[in-house]
Structure formats: C-alpha cells, structure tokens
Amino acid sequence: MAESGVTTRLVRGRRLRWSWRTFRRLPLLPGLILALVVICALFARWMAPEAPTFGKLSDAFIPPAWIEGGSSAHLLGTDSLGRDVYSRIIYGARVSLVVSIFAIFIAGSIGTVMGLASGYFGGRLDGLIMRLVDIALALPTILIALVLVAVLQPGIVTVIVVIGCLSWANYARQIRGEVLTVKERDFVVLARSIGSSPARIMSRHILPNVFNTIIVLATLQVGSVILLEATLSFLGLGVPPPEPSWGQMVAEGRAFIVVAWWMALFPGLAIMFTVLSMNLMGDWLRDLLDPRLRQL
C-alpha cells in the first residue's frame, strides 16, 4: 500500500498546471533576449534603420555611435562596405532562426523515428541503428558539414539539410532509452494484447509519452545549431553574401579586426547571448517537464 501511495504522488505531480508558479522559475533575462531575437527576425524590415545590403563606400568603417568619429545614424558602426552593422545583425536573426527551426525539425524527425524503431523492435535493428548513432556521433561534424556544403549548392536550404542530417543521433539515442522504459509499462502490454499494430503502438501509446524528451532536446539543441550555422557561414560555406548571417559577419570582420573591431564583436555577442539564452531556456523547460523536479 505504501508503494502505491508513492506512485500516486509521483504521477499526480506529472500534472502540469499553467499558473504563475509555472513561470516563477522562467529565466527572465534569457526570455527577454530570445523574445527580442524572434521579434527582430519577424519584423526586421521595420526594426532595422537600413536595408542589410545597402552600403556606401564613403561610409565605410564608421565606429559605433558612442566612440569618437561615430555617427548616430549607425548605432553599432558600419562595415568595410559601409553597411549598417546594427541593421545587419537584426536581419541576421532571421537566418539563425530559420536555420535552427528547420534543421532541428529535420534532426528531430529522423532521430525520433530511428529511436522509436530501435527501442521498440530491439534486436538486430536496434544494434544497427545504435551503431549508426555511434558513427554519427564520432564523425567530426564540422568537417563533414564542410565537405557536404562544398559539394552541394551553397545556400540556406543546403545548410538546413546538412545540419539536420548531422544532428539526429542525440535524439535517436535519448528516445531509444525512453522507449525502452515506456514499452515495458502495462498500457503498452495491453495495447499489444488487443493486437494493435507496432505502428499504432508507437504513434499512439509510446510517442506521446516520450514527447517531453523531444521538446527538451530540441530546445537544448537550438544553441548548437545556431553555432554550427555561424561556423559554416564563418568558413564561407553558409548563407551566401550579401544576405547577412551572424557567422558570416564575424568572418568578414576578422580581416579588419584591428581597424574595425566592431564589425566582428557585435555579431559575435549576438551569437553568444542567443545561444546562452537558448540553453538556459532549455534547462528551464527540462525542469518544468520533469515531474521529479517540478515540485521544487
């Protein structure tokens, strides 16, 4: 009886109540930063004072507004072609957001299907998929991404597909572990006893019970996807110029780091704060969806 009492409390705790307490532990600053990034991406046209590709060579290398020689027209200065750094960062948020959403969707879909199949069927298929995961995790992601992007047509779609196909392994491994525990529970055994097909059991009985994990992993991965996109763009294999992306801006600024440090610093800070905020949000969401931590 004592045991069932414990179960009762645990499962009751699983209930998610959306109240102010839910958000009590929401990290405020990261939340604001992310909201800002999303707003920038959606309303870049109205938020940015200038078009991201517009530049006058006569305006090149203007320092940020608060430094001697700076102009209030260019808050964060201008780059080597006279383009407004502030406007380009705002437009750059689009690339980061689009790439991370779609790449994570691809990675999540592949990883979820692989993890479900691996965990549910077990046996040889499990062995095969888990060896694939081991291989995928052992690959030097950036090197492979470089090769793939170089071979394929460069562009935002290529970047999305390549990043998506390279980061599914973590999902597969995590979800497989979850499936292994869920599939032993009585409701799955009962579903099998009435002759439900494996596809039905996986989609209706198991998937909804591992969905938390998928959401949390996805959030935690946004940071690394933004970084990977920035890295690819930095190496000249991401979104082709003049379309702005943070990584590409850092790369361009590198050549002028001594004379115009602001060209690389501000997009670099944008990457850093976005990734950091995203990771903190992921931690918060993980704690929120984990019933063992929710009562704290």
Add this chain to the structure above:
Amino acid sequence: MMTAVTTEPVLLDVRHVRKYFPVNKGVLLRKPVGWIKAVDDVAFTIAPGQTFGLVGESGCGKSTLAKLILLLEPLTEGDIMFDERSVTGLRGDALKNYRASVGAVFQDPFSSLSPRMRVKEIVGDPLAVTTDTPRSQIEARVSEVLEQVGLNPSTASNYPHEFSGGQRQRIAIARALSASPRLVILDEPVSALDASIRAQIINLLKSLQQELGVSYLLIAHDLGTVRFLSDVVGVMYLGQLVEKSTSREVFTNPLHPYTRALLSAALPVRPDVQREEVVISGEVPSPLDPPSGCRFYARCPAAMAICENVQPLLAEAEDGHEVACHLYPTSSPAGANATP
C-alpha cells in the same frame, strides 16, 4: 471420472500448456544453457460465466499463463482452445475476434493507463483495434461501459491523472469490457488498491459478471479475493497446478500440503479461533532446475521417499477435487485431468 466442472460447456480450455524461456550465455554466440520452466504442463477449463481463480506465490507462473492466453508470448507446448478452436493458429479476422473476446485488467492502474490519452481513447482502444465499429458508435459504447463500471460518462474527456486509484482501476475494467469480451483476465486486479476500495472493485467485478455473463480468469495471491469471486480454484506451485477444485472445497478442505501452508499463512478472519498451523521452510527452488520428483518435496512437511523421484500428477482424490500429491493414492491413472 468426469468432474462437476468439466461436464459444463467450456469457454476456455487450457490443454497441457508449457512455456519454457531459454537461458542464454555467451557474448557473441548466445547459446541456450538451460530453460526456465515458467509454466510446465498446466491444464484447466473455464466455463461460460464462471470464474477460475489461480493462486500461488510470486514467480509460480500465474502471470506467464495470462500472457500465454493473451497471445503475448508463444506457447512452447500444448494448446489453448477458446470456444473449441485452437487460438494458436488464428489469423486475420478470427484472430481479431479472439482478441475482442478476451479482455484484460492488470494490477497497477497507474502503469496500465497511458498518462497521455483521454479516458475515452483508452476505453475505446480495444473497440477501435479489434472491431470495425465506426467512431460515433465507439463514443456511445464508451459512455455505456463507463456507466457500467460506475463512472460518470461526462468524465470521458479527462486524463487518467485526474482520477483516484480506484477510479483508475474502474477505467481499466471499462477498457477490458468495451469490446464485449466473453473472458476477462484479471491479473491481480485489486492488489494495488487500498482495502476500502478493494471491496468496491471486487463487488463491481462480481456484479458485472452477473450482469454480462463474462468468464473471469482471476489471478491473485490474496486468498480472500479469490475465495469470494471464484467458482473453481487452481493452486499453482513452480509452474504446475498442484490442486484444483471448487472454491469451497479448496478453502475448506485443502488436500495438498502446499495449499494447506498457503491457507495457513493467510490472516484468519477470526484470529481467536485455534487453527492448524503449517509452516514450510526453505525457498522456492529455481524453475531453471526444478527437482526431479515432486517440486514441493524439499519444503514439504509430509515428504515421503517416493516424492523425491516420482513426480505426482494431478488426479482426482475426492469427488471433483484434484490434487497432485503422493499422499492421496488415486484409482485413476496419471493425467486424468486431461480429458475435458
């Protein structure tokens, strides 16, 4: 020779069923080094509208037997007949019909209901899978069974966590009944519930049986529940049936030393009344390597020389009362329980 039980029509006929699980060793080449004899030559029948109670301690193969009947595990040997048809070779629609005819309720109402499905989805699932009932009729049927198990049909859209343990077990019973089965397997249906709720669920099961005429296979270690619900009781020890008779017979006139010990271990209704105390020592032998003679030999207070080498077979010792024990010399040949 025929017992009172077997002259009635038979719904489920478990015929000398065996289930051995292989024990593998080795990393690369997994060689079977032995077999766990989880169910070893078990035979019994269940008549329509009747309850067969299966008792025995943990690990004696009760739940494995349930899994075999639910076709969750393949049989090693023997056969299971439902309505005089073997269930092992069923395919297609016949298999679907069998799945619809057999429902199941498991012990833990927290593990047996998916926390992410609404009550109506849970209860309607067997209907949706085993029958071609259109969606609109499934909803109506769900309301109907929810009412039958004493739940308000307006709660059909709720999630399981909004219910208490007893209500959750009612939901589990509603699911087992939704496809109108003729046999429901109750695997420890009240073991996880509080004593107060336990009585409600037991009464519910009893009244549902009277109302619907379903048969129950009741698996439990709680003797009180078994006694109250069962018409016929089988006692299992280490994968085998050691005693089988009507509920009244087994509980008032236990023959097998193991059954006596089992009854003696249960808390009495009237603790002040003097009773015979049978204490057995030792552990259950490993089903991997069961003793060659009687499986209860090493722990039996009444062990004789013959018990060590000759396995006693289930045979009629008194009228309608079968027992597998050398203490009761029977005129009938070994394996008499086989004939349905």
